[in-house]
Every structure is written in structure tokens, then in C-alpha cells.
Amino acid sequence: MQNKSVKQVDVVMIGGGIMSATLATILHEINPDLRITIYEKLSKCGQESSDVLNNAGTGHAGNCELNYTPKKNGTIDESKAVEISEMYELSLQLWSFITKSENINPKKFITKSPHASFVWNKSDVAFLKERYERLKIQPLFKNMTFLESAKMIEKKFPLLIKGRKKLKHVALTYYENGTDVNFGALTQLMIKRLKKNKNFKVLQNTEVHKVTNKNKKYQIFSHKPEIESDFIFLGAGGNTIKILQQLKIKESKGYAAFPISGRWLICNKSNVINNHQGKVYSQAETGSPPMSVPHLDIRKINGKDCLLFGPFAGFTFKFLKSGSLLDFPRSIKFSNLKEIITVFFKNLNLLKYLIQQVLMTHSSRMKHLKKFYPFASEKDWRLINAGQRVQIIKPSSRFSGKLEFGTEIIYKKDKSLAALLGASPGASVSASSMLDIVENCFIAKNSKSKSKLKKIFPSYGIRLNQNPSLLKKIRDQYQKILKLR
Numbered sequence: 001m002q003n004k005s006v007k008q009v010d011v012v013m014i015g016g017g018i019m020s021a022t023l024a025t026i027l028h029e030i031n032p033d034l035r036i037t038i039y040e041k042l043s044k045c046g047q048e049s050s051d052v053l054n055n056a057g058t059g060h061a062g063n064c065e066l067n068y069t070p071k072k073n074g075t076i077d078e079s080k081a082v083e084i085s086e087m088y089e090l091s092l093q094l095w096s097f098i099t100k101s102e103n104i105n106p107k108k109f110i111t112k113s114p115h116a117s118f119v120w121n122k123s124d125v126a127f128l129k130e131r132y133e134r135l136k137i138q139p140l141f142k143n144m145t146f147l148e149s150a151k152m153i154e155k156k157f158p159l160l161i162k163g164r165k166k167l168k169h170v171a172l173t174y175y176e177n178g179t180d181v182n183f184g185a186l187t188q189l190m191i192k193r194l195k196k197n198k199n200f201k202v203l204q205n206t207e208v209h210k211v212t213n214k215n216k217k218y219q220i221f222s223h224k225p226e227i228e229s230d231f232i233f234l235g236a237g238g239n240t241i242k243i244l245q246q247l248k249i250k251e252s253k254g255y256a257a258f259p260i261s262g263r264w265l266i267c268n269k270s271n272v273i274n275n276h277q278g279k280v281y282s283q284a285e286t287g288s289p290p291m292s293v294p295h296l297d298i299r300k301i302n303g304k305d306c307l308l309f310g311p312f313a314g315f316t317f318k319f320l321k322s323g324s325l326l327d328f329p330r331s332i333k334f335s336n337l338k339e340i341i342t343v344f345f346k347n348l349n350l351l352k353y354l355i356q357q358v359l360m361t362h363s364s365r366m367k368h369l370k371k372f373y374p375f376a377s378e379k380d381w382r383l384i385n386a387g388q389r390v391q392i393i394k395p396s397s398r399f400s401g402k403l404e405f406g407t408e409i410i411y412k413k414d415k416s417l418a419a420l421l422g423a424s425p426g427a428s429v430s431a432s433s434m435l436d437i438v439e440n441c442f443i444a445k446n447s448k449s450k451s452k453l454k455k456i457f458p459s460y461g462i463r464l465n466q467n468p469s470l471l472k473k474i475r476d477q478y479q480k481i482l483k484l485r
């Protein structure tokens with residue numbers, strides 16, 4: 001029974017990050033009559049993990065991240081890189097749709113930034129070469145090039161080569177059309193656009209402290225009057241697990257979350273910055289987790305260029321940067337205890353890595369940077385905090401759990417709830433992740449909605465890697481709109 005004194009809406013989203021903004025944007029395109037309310041505990045949307053300095057801003061498309069092309073049975077498996085690239089193509093289509101419809105200057109949130117992978121020892125050079133051979137035949141990666149001579153690498157990225165002692169075994173793959181994205185600014189642009197629809201509301205400075213599920217409705221409690229909704233999306237970043245636990249969703253039984261904080265070395269010296277144009281990734285150190293893949297990136301922060309190196313990890317119990325040190329301890333329940341304990345014992349290496357990271361001094365961090373940029377000077381760099389990456393712990397068998405570094409969407413069986421967990425590849429694939437929710441919970445078998453989706457995503461339902469001519473056409477269109485040439 002509907003409680004008439006309580007405001008009724010169709011969709012509630014908890015958290016005003018890139019994920020909720022994306023889901024609300026797609027839903028309003030296919031049905032502007034949907035009454036959508038977003039709750040955001042901070043004073044503005046996009047200020048947690050989606051904020052410009054809280055993440056690396058890499059438009060992850062598999063161009064440079066070596067952990068997306070692991071070796072399996074002695075050969076490189078490129079399928080994950082292809083899959084992520086396909087997903088990123090959808091994000092670019094959505095962002096160009098928004099840019100065009102609102103006549104926005106795309107430079108406010110996206111810039112062209114070449115993506116490179118750089119290695120400096122014999123075995124890694126062999127790996128990079130094989131990776132390049134496998135990727136260059138995939139239409140999505142057609143324009144990638146491979147540089148084996150230090151001289152040629154120096155022309156593109158002088159900082160990597162100047163002062164390097166051993167120049168025999170160096171190699172770099174170069175992908176001209178990579179991107180750097182300010183996901184925080186993009187979130188705010190999407191929210192601003194959504195506010196034009198009278199059926200959309202965003203409640204900022206409003207923390208949801210309780211959600212209940214009665215009579216096939218969700219009741220949302222904050223310091224504002226209660227709201228009731230038919231559908232709920234938990235896009236609360238690290239806090240999502242807490243709300244899932246409150247609601248006791250059967251599908252999330254045994255799930256837990258493990259936070260790892262991030263840190264960057266940042267440099268604002270123009271004589272350094274001007275010598276590095278792009279994002280250069282390399283191999284993670286042996287035994288360290290995938291999110292520790294080091295990279296040296298040019299970034300645009302509030303209109304100004306700076307150079308970031310990292311990420312370094314930190315040990316924390318907070319699920320959000322703006323969270324509480326009790327977040328992790330409070331999320332340990334009888335229902336996920338065995339998963340947490342088994343993950344702890346299976347991942348002692350991760351624990352060792354985190355302890356090493358916490359004990360690092362400025363000089364030891366600089367040592368890591370100097371592997372990329374031998375002439376780096378300690379006085380030009382300082383340490384800043386990034387966002388929290390909250391990794392997923394989930395059941396793997398009746399008796400144990402496993403740690404996942406990816407992203408996962410949990411659906412309630414009746415499809416009245418979707419919850420996003422995990423951190424990677426994250427914001428870059430927000431369009432694809434949110435499309436999954438739209439398809440699962442909103443448009444099943446509704447062809448009218450599907451044709452509306454085609455307007456936003458011209459490649460909807462088509463694998464671009466298998467359609468090179470469509471890929472070229474779509475890329476030409478969005479690169480022009482987003483000024484990525």
C-alpha cells in the first residue's frame with residue numbers, strides 16, 4: 001500500500017557520482033516522464049572518486065594498460081583490452097551526444113592525450129612487442145605504433161630517456177588518440193543538463209542514513225522528508241556495500257569490501273611538464289596488485305597542466321575519502337566473516353605490499369618515479385591524496401571468498417534494485433555499466449526504447465571491432481564533436 005503523505009518517485013539513486021549521473025541521463029533520454037531523485041551527501045556532485053584529482057582521469061580503452069593483456073598459457077590474451085575498448089567507445093558516444101545536444105565546450109571535461117606503454121628490460125620488451133603484434137590487427141587499435149629505438153622514444157617523451165643509463169632494451173607503444181577525462185566536471189555537466197527536466201531532482205548535502213524495502217517500494221530516510229521509490233540504484237561508491245547490508249539483499253550475501261587509498265606525486269614545474277605530452281603506463285612490480293600499475297601522466301586540473309605519477313597505495317578503513325575509520329570494521333558481519341578471513345589469508349602479499357607502501361618515504365617514492373624519469377628532482381614533486389578504491393570481496397565457494405579488482409553490478413532478483421561495486425576500469429566504462437542496468441531493469445523487450453538508445457549510441461548492439469567501417473564513421477563523428485583530433 002502506498003503511503004500518500006510520502007513523496008512518490010519512480011527511481012532513487014544514492015550517490016551523485018559519474019555512475020548515477022550517467023544512469024539518470026540515459027533513463028531520461030528514453031523516458032523523460034520518469035521521476036528521478038539523486039541523493040548526494042556532499043555539497044556538489046562528482047566530488048568523491050569521480051573528482052578530477054581523486055582518479056587518474058585515464059579514458060581506459062586498453063591502449064596502454066598492460067594488465068589488460070595478461071599472458072595465458074604462454075601467449076598474450078588481448079580479449080580484455082578489446083572488451084574495454086568497446087565499452088569506452090560507448091562512453092565517447094554518450095559524451096558526444098551530450099556535448100552536441102547542450103552545445104558544451106568539450107574541453108571542459110575531455111582532452112586528447114596520447115596513451116603509451118613504456119618498458120626498459122629485455123623480457124618486457126618481448127612482451128610489449130607481442131602485445132603490439134596482437135593488438136595492431138584489431139580494428140579498435142589499428143593506429144597503434146611500436147618504437148624500439150631510444151632516439152625515437154625520446155622525440156615523443158624526452159623525460160623517459162634523458163639520463164637513462166641502459167638504452168639497449170627499451171620499447172614503447174604509442175596510441176595518438178588516447179584521452180584524459182575530468183570525470184568530476186563531466187558529472188556536474190550531466191547533472192546541470194538533467195536539472196532542466198522538471199521530473200529530475202538532486203538533493204545535495206543530503207546523506208541517506210537508512211533505506212527500507214516494504215510493500216514493493218523503497219523508503220529513503222535522510223534529514224529531508226521521506227521519499228518512496230519503485231526502483232533504487234546504489235551508486236554510493238564505497239558506501240554501497242553498507243546500504244546493501246542494511247537492506248539484507250539475498251544476492252549480496254557473503255559480499256564485503258576492502259578499501260585501499262591512493263596517492264599521487266604531483267609536479268607543477270612548467271619546464272618539466274612541457275616535456276611530457278601524454279599518459280605513459282608500465283608494468284606493475286612483481287607481486288603487486290593490478291591497480292598499482294605505475295604511470296606518468298600529463299593532466300589538466302582546473303585549466304592548468306600538471307604532471308602526476310603514481311598511484312601509491314595507502315592503508316585505510318574508510319570507504320570514502322569523506323568517510324569514517326569505522327567503515328570497514330562495521331561492515332564485517334557474521335554473513336561475510338568467512339569470506340573476509342579467507343581473503344585475508346589468501347592475500348598476504350597484498351597486505352605486505354600495503355605495509356611497504358605506507359612505510360615509503362619521499363625518497364623511496366622518487367626512486368620509483370626515477371625508473372620512468374631518471375632526471376626527476378625531489379624538490380619538484382609533492383605527495384597528494386587521491387580517492388579510495390574499494391575492492392570487492394565475494395564468495396567463491398561455500399567455504400571461502402575471493403578478492404576482485406574489477407567492477408560488478410548486483411541485481412535484486414525482481415530487478416527493483418541495482419548496486420555498483422568495485423573500482424576498475426570504473427568511470428571510463430560508466431556508459432556500458434549503466435546501459436546494463438537500463439537493459440536489465442527498464443527496457444526488456446521494449447523496442448521503442450531501443451531505438452531511442454540508438455540515437456545516443458549509434459553502435460548500440462553492434463561490436464565495433466567487427467565492423468571497421470562503422471567504427472571509422474562513428475569515431476570521425478565523435479572526434480569532431482569532442483575536439484579529439
Ligand SMILES: Cc1cc2nc3c(=O)[nH]c(=O)nc-3n(C[C@H](O)[C@H](O)[C@H](O)COP(=O)(O)OP(=O)(O)OC[C@H]3O[C@@H](n4cnc5c(N)ncnc54)[C@H](O)[C@@H]3O)c2cc1C
Binds near residue numbers: 042055057183239262
Ligand atoms: C586512485 C584512483 C584512480 C582511478 N583512476 C581511474 C582512471 O584513470 N580512469 C577511470 O575510468 N576510473 C578511474 N578510477 C575509478 C573511478 O574514479 C570510479 O570508478 C568512479 O569515479 C566511480 O564513480 P561512482 O559514481 O560509482 O562513485 P563516486 O564518484 O565515489 O560517487 C559516489 C557518491 O556517493 C555519495 N554518497 C555515498 N554515500 C552516500 C549516502 N549515504 N547518501 C548520499 N550520498 C552518498 C558520495 O559522496 C559520492 O559523491 C580511479 C579511482 C581511484 C580511487
